Amino acid sequence: MRPESRSVVMRGLTVCIAAVVVILALDGAVNVLMAQTPFGAPRPSGAEPQVGGIVGWLLAKQSEFYREMSSTIRAAKSDGSAVWTLLAISFAYGIFHAAGPGHGKAVISSYLVANQETARRGIVLSFASALMQSLVAVLIVGICAWLLNATAKTMCNAEKVIEIASYALIAAFGARLVWTKGGGFMRALQATQPAPAMAAVAHHEHAGHGHDHHHHEPSHIHAHGAHHEHAHEHGHVHDEHCGHSHGPAPSELAGPGGWQRGLGAIFAVGIRPCSGAILVLVFALAQGMFWAGIAATFVMGLGTAITVATIAIIAVSAKDLARRLSGGSEGGGALVMRGVEFGAAGLVLLFGGGLLFGYIAAERVTCF
């Protein structure tokens, strides 16, 4: 009698906590959404915050490095050694640039958390998307400005189209995550109901869907065997009465199918180039130093990747910690983790939608 009532209390608690986490996550996102009046009039301001602390310092450093780039490119025309300075500045700029707010790392981190990816995968995703971003910037300027000698206006129209495509991709990617993670979350919710009959129903349900990209895994076999490491992958329900058998090892999850999934994230984030890189490239081209601009762009991407990877590792470790602390393999813990994943998936969708419909002001395309 006593352990039962205790587990009911625990379940109730975890449901509440899960709800709080989702709300917190959504609140953060909504704040981002609502806080912006990107192109409107300023709000009547009572409090006028000043920039200070780490954020202010990051902004100041970024501006400093960025502003030094134009004079360094000029200097490099006559003095070859200035190219090294340019690369050093670009690298530092990349690191600081990504440390500031931006949607790329938010999407990647959310994706990693939603999908229970490894830190290693996070690093690879960060570097691949940063590399792609650099490549897209070089291609845009190379084709539009260098080959076609198009005007800035034409170039920025091309950027706008790419930008919209990128946001739509992020939203679609988020929708798919929400779809799969939502299923897992609902089943975990149902499983926390005390009635065993319902849990059984949940099992059958889960066998039916929520597997759209896991066909390579023998999911039905362990429909009753929850394994804490990848429970979410199958939307497993963790009843107390079946928690012993094993699913695939974590290493198997990073198989070919897994990388394919990651490609979606790389593409969605990496297709949108950084406005700063475009400006630097056009400037370098005009100075007859296009190659230096290209080198600077890739070094910038390297710096960005390092920062994004660091943040991705923090996100992944935080989730691992949360799972360990919440005793991830039991019913309540599983619910919490499904809730966290669902929340993260929802964030990706929110970011995509928010960016697409202009509620989130991303780095503006330079069009004026």
Next chain:
Amino acid sequence: MNISMRRLLGLLLFAGAYAFGVSAAQAHPHVWITASSEVMYAADGSITGVRHAWTFDDMFSTYALQGIETKTKGVYSREELAPLAQTNVESLKEFGFFTFAKADGKKEKFQEPVDYFLDYKDAELTLHFVLPLKTPVKPRELALEVFDPAFFIDFKFADKDPIKLVGAPAACQMKFQRPNDGTANAQKLDEQNFMSGDNSNYGAMFANKITVDCP
């Protein structure tokens, strides 16, 4: 430690780390403008509009000039730059020309810009334009702010003659406040309220504020 306590702690840790990763999606400047502006008055002492001269940094100037054909290489006449000036003012409309006026606390609207042109000097473009007020006003206090709420553009007013009053009644007094000069009883934006997303006035931190009092 109790299990649910541990869970709560874990989740809080997670949420905190998460907030760090997500934070907010604000930009940082990519374009620098050195501005000097004039507040224009009619003969009867009412304010008719604002005349801006915005000089873009050399990187953006080069970017904006990409693909523009000229008779002489590196020399851009006002006529050759006219289509670009047209593009500039048309695009700036979307952002409210980064100029926000209040007369005695009431928001004032601007008309389409007039007398706009670009000139090119020392590798930098300067955009000149006049923003007429929809209706001229004669307030006791005019508050004018110039900034980019998204802080993609960093507006800095010129060191020499940042603001001029043109044709203002003699009694009018102008005050000019640069961003971050600490004179306002400003609330500090520290990490804490940055993380909590309480940064609705993000760009406003970089606002240049002009007030004109006419008793």
